[in-house]
Amino acid sequence: MASEKQGEYDFIVVSNRLPVDRQTSPDGTEYWQASPGGLVTALEPMMQASGGAWVGWPGRPDLEFDPFDHDGMHLVPVSLTAVEVERYYEGFCNDTIWPLYHDVIAPPSYHRVWWDAYVRVNRRFADAAARLAAKDATVWVHDYQLQLVPMMLRESRPDLTIGFFNHIPFPPYGIFSQLPWRRRIIEGLLGADVIGFQRVGDAANFSLAVRRLLGHSVRRAGAIDIEEDGKPFRRVISRAFPISIDSRAFEEVAKRPDVQARARQIREDLGNPKKILLGVDRLDYTKGIQHRLKALGELFAAGELDPEEVSFVQVASPSRERVETYRQLRDEIELTVGRINGDFGSIRHQPVSYLHHGYPRDEMVALYLAADVMLVTALRDGMNLVAKEYPAVRFDEDGVLVLSEFTGSADELRTALRVNPHDIDGLKAAILEATRMPQADRRRRMRAMRRRVLENDVARWSSSFLDVLREARGNSAARDESHVDPVLEQAGSGA
Template sequence: MNAPEPARDDLYVDAAYDMIVVSNRLPVDYQAGPDGETQWKSSPGGLVTALEPVMRAADGAWIGWAGVADREFEPFDNDGISIIPVPLSESELEEYYEGFSNDTLWPLYHDVIAPPSFHREWWDAYVRVNRRFAEAAARAAAPGAVVWVQDYQLQLVPKMLRESRPDLVIGFFNHIPFPAYGIYSQLPWRRQVVDGLLGADVIGFQRAADAGNFSRAVRRLFGYTTRGTLIEVPADDGEVRHVVARHFPISIDAAGFEEIARRPEVQARAREIRESLGNPETIMLGVDRLDYTKGIRHRLKAFGELLRDGRLSVEQATLVQVASPSRERVETYRQLRDEIELMVGRLNGDHSTLGHQAIAYLHHGYPREEMVALYLAADVMLVTALRDGMNLVAKEYVACRFDEDGALLLSEFTGASDELRQAILVNPHDIEGLKDAMVEAASMPRRERARRMRALRKRVRDNDVANWSATFLKTLTGAGIIAPGVPDALVAGLRRIASTERLLVALDFDGTLAPLVDRPEDARATGRARAAIERLAAADDTRVAIVSGRALESLRTVADPPHGALLSGSHGVELQLDGGGVTIDLRDGELAELQQLTRVLEESASSVDGAWVEWKPAGLALHTRRVDQAQAAELQRSVRERVASELPELTVRAGKNVLEFSVRPSDKGEALTRLRQHAGASAVVYVGDDVTDEDAFAALENDDLGVKVGQGKSLAAYRVRSPEDVALLLERLADERDVARNGVSRWP
């Protein structure tokens, strides 16, 4: 497979998505159907659970590898989320993934528990694949979109995105540890990796110590100033860009695990498991990927010595070890499996009886319901990782124990140990200490187990995976996960501005009053939004304006504005104030440019099915919403290049699935200023969803109120989720204006 062309500074393309997640793997698994057709199966995990709500609300896309080498798949939708597969060749899978990611970075970042390998061809593949992921994100991202890159396989993507798309808001989360500089400095490409990460606006880590290690690496390698969690990164324009590097400990869907645990059939299965093991007094459970960082050998050694010394017997205790397959094409992992299975065989041969097995070793994965049954059956959960970014198994066990029973033995070298302080904390390298802790857990009184488990469960419930993602996104964008409805802070803002003497309510149309549709001529405001607008427009002390990038004629048709409404079309080039429309007279040079632009766009659009051109008084717009994503990306890129070459003075705007060109510059900020002056407004409410609305938000004054619809970088102080919530906002504003006039409220 040939690598894609390098990213360019002018790479603005399909511009479709306000929120993009980039990870090595997609949240779906490829399956070949019975007749050879492509099928996809959701692979629910903590990350997917955390991000599904915000992805759906923000018209989000997920970019990742489909899990099949040497296959290319077209983008598709899965359960409300757009999926954009990135291809990998077999050689790239070996060099980028199995090689550099898992035989160089993984052991290095886990304190060199196993020796890392350094190969230049692996590094070259890592760079090449990271660029492919970055270009896919750059093509798919709307102007000002949020791009959240996940994990150590893609550490170069933030800077690559920053260089090609400086308009984006970029976050990165490292799910594994970040090592101390003395260890990290062994990496031959240490500067390139840190520099790649510094392309992000926010870099998240599991533990405060990991964030501190990263900041120290930045100081040692680049000499940049760091203050607390802030890193000052010099920008190309001579300014300083502030990057946040701090810990955001990841978690689980605690409520989801508890719901499964409370199902009668799952509890019945837990009883079956105990019976199948001979109903021992104590079942100890280990659940891990088969990985040398998990401390499985230490756990087996400690348990074997307890049996050998008679401190435990097979009649008293059984160890169940679930070791799901992991990276079995990597030699280190094959050797680990052989070693562990040899240990299990020896211990069972030495200590098992006909009626009681010492160790039940299970080398395969299980569905979630079966895992929850195992958690309920286990008296002691053993988490003995030698180094782990978090270890979510510990949190899963706690979430399932609604009976407030069970004991958690937890390595102090896991991120979870920072939060789950009521667990029995151990150093797994200390075999004697580990043995003592296992006996303590097995013999702990019921009251003490319940006391500890109550505290652990409160911690896990209060800090679940939704809280994790909301906290990260709030740090990144100021928004977090946007809940439906009108947030309390915005209600307070509406109440404040409702008492102003003369109010202007200015509203974008597409994506704000009207949901986005494939055919722009079909767009209509929601019924509730229109009713609220009519209420507002009917009052003498309130003016309503609709501010759009559409041509004024199109806006009149789709918006059907209420009597007395002010209109702004073509990004402020056209205004309809009281007494009729304001038309513009183009100069001869502008008319010639418009004629040449028309020829370029019509020629380009005619070559791609579904593309079409919208004529405006001072420009044209190329629409690609009905075009296949890959074709749309290429079309927008080629049109940009051609217009930049032939008509370099034109104003260009990228919106959602649209490129707009104007021979006379104007923007929504200028339009809002003119509308404010015409209305004589003492304060303004402006609501919009697109990057073009940022000019209007920038024009707001101290007493005004700006509301962004959906995700994305924004100057607006408030946010709502969707056009449906805009309708609620306008209803509430109309009610608050009534209260300000009459002193009667229907709200508590």
Template sequence: MAVADFVVVANRLPVDRIEGPNGEEEWRTSPGGLVAALEPMMRSAHGAWVGWPGQADLELEPFEIGGIDLIPVTLSAQEVAEYYEGFANDTIWPLYHDVIAPPQYHREWWEAYVVVNRRFAEAAASAVAKDGTVWVHDYQLQLVPQMVRELRPDVTIGYFHHIPFPAHGLYAQLPWRDQVLRGLLGADVIGFQRAQDATYFLTAVRRRLRYEVKGSAVSVPSGPGETRTAVARAFPISIDTAPYIELAARPEVQARAAEIRESLGNPARILLGVDRLDYTKGIGHRIKAYGELLAAGRLHVEDVTLVQVASPSRERVDAYAHLRDEIELAVSRINGDTDTVGHTAIRYLHQGYPREEMVALYLAADVMLVTALRDGMNLVAKEYIATRADNRGVLVLSEFTGAADELRQAVRVNPHDIEGLKDAIMEAVHMPPREQGRRMRALRKRVLENDVDAWSSSFLRALDEVHPR
């Protein structure tokens, strides 16, 4: 396979393995926003994508789909357990999300992380053309930028961090804190969701490595008496708005939204939560607040229903199995206490849904509840806004999401404050149509103008500025 001028490196390839009509295995492009943002550019720039195909011990040759070269990285079952489920998702994930769950620090997990990051870096270094660009994505691959730079000092390297970066007091817990910082500083541009995340990173660099930091620029040693500049700043990610707008306008999707309302007993208000089943998402907090509103008689099950979509996530990690038990117990208790024959307090859906069904749910919902305890961005909030061409609906949004920096017309909440969350839900339930319209128009303007294409373009412009051709 020929070398590429532009190489994306991510934990997963942008395709899913599915069974074809005759039982044969096929690859289908994943519906993620990152794929949509980069696909046109990768086609025009002869791009390649380095990633794991999602199955342990699967050895594949590079292949091509839709004009993009895909370069699979093989992981053994042990590496999936130690690098991915272990270090990435049981060490880095909880640490970077404010230690909502306790991180686990195991040396063998770290060793697997180093080995796998090197494998990704070697694949990227082999795939990129001379003076090309490598764009590395997310917390699973924080060592890759430095490793690529050592192998290919001619290339431009970007890194984007999709999750939060923790304050130094928390980050300092990580036994391998300096190695991770040096890994990230291999990039020319290190992008974060929020300005706060970039500040936390720069503080860690200053305090741990003692490198000179001026504004967003870091002077990184590059040889005896030599330095190069790395830039760390915010590039808030967004969504590909077009599919959501198009689906929301379809008569059959609108009819499905009406059908959903009918199936719930046509309540006056539908509240909606859409999350991965993750302890960072604050699902338990919103269920507790809603249950207390019902118990106090401030809301009534005949009038208001909560639909909670909680798609399965990392079910082999103990913390997630415990969380599922807690959520399902809370739901069953509230439903047992408050349901009537014709109305259910909480419709709990532990499964994923195709985009068409999600858009129908967004259209059916009067109030979108995003109560994350910590979230890099939260694209569900932006998806809900994109579908609301009617300028109706209310977004209740945690101030601990990256989206809260941009979506200022949402009803903002501290999800840890259950009384405040209850008041916010009541405000949203009773918000007059005129006030809904005023807020939603401003929210939609922001989301439609700052879509995922604008995000990727701004990041790549920053790369060109730091490392011009």
């Protein structure tokens, strides 16, 4: 067990969750296990090289954990009470911000007691980072749960270089303006030197909110000039930095003989259908699972797809099961799956296999290899990394990706079959095209997607953000002397 070393860390990551999960072995012994995910993969080498610290909640309420070291990283747990989990996390984060930022697909709830908890918890995270940070350290804050932390850090530690990355969409002003605490959120984010978003449109939405709410001018390349007493005070860079995956690691798993054998076994277990369609999502109303089920049901009913020759596998990992909206969604999806299988299934074959649990990476890669068509029909998604994982593993250069235009991945994976998931007829047409596409066309499209995913991996994402952050902060002295900084203009134009 390591003690908290105050003021000793030059690089600090702050996120809602620590990069580890608390596990219990069969003999009752508890231990920490690294969490899967692109953020951990991207930042772990940097954390290990710099001796950095990571601040986050360990995932269990009402428990205090001392700081500890894990895989070369110093981890500093921030405790939350059960009431705070209910109000800050399940309430404000996931029943206010999440639906609001996802185009109000579900109605957000606005409760002052939730907001108060959000402010209180953000303060706790900011205080922990401020204690750990060495003079002139860099702090990288992540995601919508911690939007107030940048300004809280700026006020207590003006020497710090502060970055913020928003992993989910940022909504148009007409939607964002519904939030009663809209000004406080914008002010909180503007404490950062660089604010990153998944898509160019998200950065533009944020810039408009800044102009409308605070009156700051937004210059070329997302440079936001903040004045104090009518004079230039700070400049904040707001830009798109589309996140990615550790594509080489996924490809390496896909090339393992045991994983390839598992992919063949999956096809056999499904009865060796002519086509396997796959959906992999967290169970969430933003993912468009109902839309793809509706399209498939209509294709079966019209005889355009033979339910005896097609298998659709839907993996829906559990999510926020204490939130009523998610419980209702699960019931609706399970009812629809049962109806399709009841109408079109037989004793020997069920056209839809619905799996409501998570899987380790090896099993997911085997599913990707087994699937002829990948369906990503999100109604709104910051990026959607499943859309990048699928081409990353398809070293055989086969398979078809049907991809919602409302995902960040659609900006990069141009040769996917793009769909508007609200357009059920268009979605049906894309599914039919995917199942009937000639091999030469499949390979041409897949080669282009793989090239993009392999070149723009998660390491390139993190380095591009941090390069701009260092450059922006490195010119802080010049910003104090001049309203226009040509180096910063260049930093904001692209990494």
